[in-house]
Amino acid sequence: MADDQRLAPGLYLVGTPIGNLEDITLRALRVLKSVNRIACEDTRQTQKLLNHYGIATPTTSCHEHNETEKTPEFIEQLQAGASIAVVSDAGMPGISDPGMTLARAAIEAGIAVYPIPGANAALSALVASGLSASSFLYVGFLAAKSGARRAELEALAERVREGEILTLVFYEAPHRILETLEDVAKVWGSECRVAVARELTKLHEEFLRGTVSEVRSNLASRDRVRGEITLLVEAKPLTGDQVGISTSLKERVAALQKSEGLDEMAALKRAARERGISKSEAYREMQRERSRR
16 A cells, blocks of 8 residues: 555455444554545444544445445446445454455455454454463354354364364354353363453453353353353363264264164263253254265
8 A cells, every 4th residue: 555645546454443442543544534435334333433533435335235246336446446445343344244255356356455454353352361372263153053053163173183272262142152151161171261352442341261161150140241252262182081072973973882882872872961962853963964975
C-alpha cells in the first residue's frame, strides 16, 4: 500500500475492535476513511464504529448469506480501479467471519489484496491464557450437536503427536460452553488444562484458568453464562485408557474383542460407556461407520 494518503486500488481486509473501540489502528482508520466503500458483515454494527470516529465512507452489506452472490459486483468495481475495505462485526474478516470468498476471488482476478492488521479474539485469548503459544491450532466453532462435536474433538486428539503439546483455540456460544467442556473432559480427562476467555476487551472481561473440571464447575455454579467466549485447550497425546474414545467405534469394538475376549455386543456396550452414549446410539454409529466403507 502506498505511504501517502491516496490508497492504491484493491481490496483491504481491515481488522476492527472486538469490544473496546480504542483497539483499532491509525492505519485502519485511514483506510476506512479513504476507500470508495466498506463491505460490512452488518452495516448497523459497523456504522457505530464509523460514527465514533467521524467516518462517512459509504457502506454495503457482505455477510455469510450474500457474500457469494455479491462477490462478482465487488470484483467488477475493483477491476475498474476501486478501493474496497472488508470488515466483520469484530476482529479480522475471514476468521470465522465473512471475507475469504471475496478475497479468494480478488486474488484469482489478479487484484491486490492488503491485510490491515487489527484485534483478534483467538490470539488475544491465547497470549493471556497461560497455555503454550509456541504450537497452537485455531479451530473456530465446533459442531453444535453433541455427537458431532465429540467426533471433532476426538479427531483433533488424534492429531497430537507423541511428546507434543498443542493448544487448541475454539470459539463457543455461552449456552453450549458447559456441554463442550464436558466433551473435552471425556476426550482428554478431567485434569486437562483449559482457559476460558469471556468478553475480551470489554468491561466485564474475564479469564478462567485451570483444569477442565475446575473451570466447568465454576461456570456451572452461575445462574447463567453470558458473553462471547474463546476456549483454549491444552491437548496432549492420549494415554492408553483414553485412546479408546479417539478411535472409531468399529475399531474400538474390534480392539476390545481381541484384547479382552468379549463378544461384539459386550464390546459395543463397553465402548458406548467410554463415550458416554447409550448402547443403541453406539450401535447406530457403528452401522453408519460400516456403511461408509
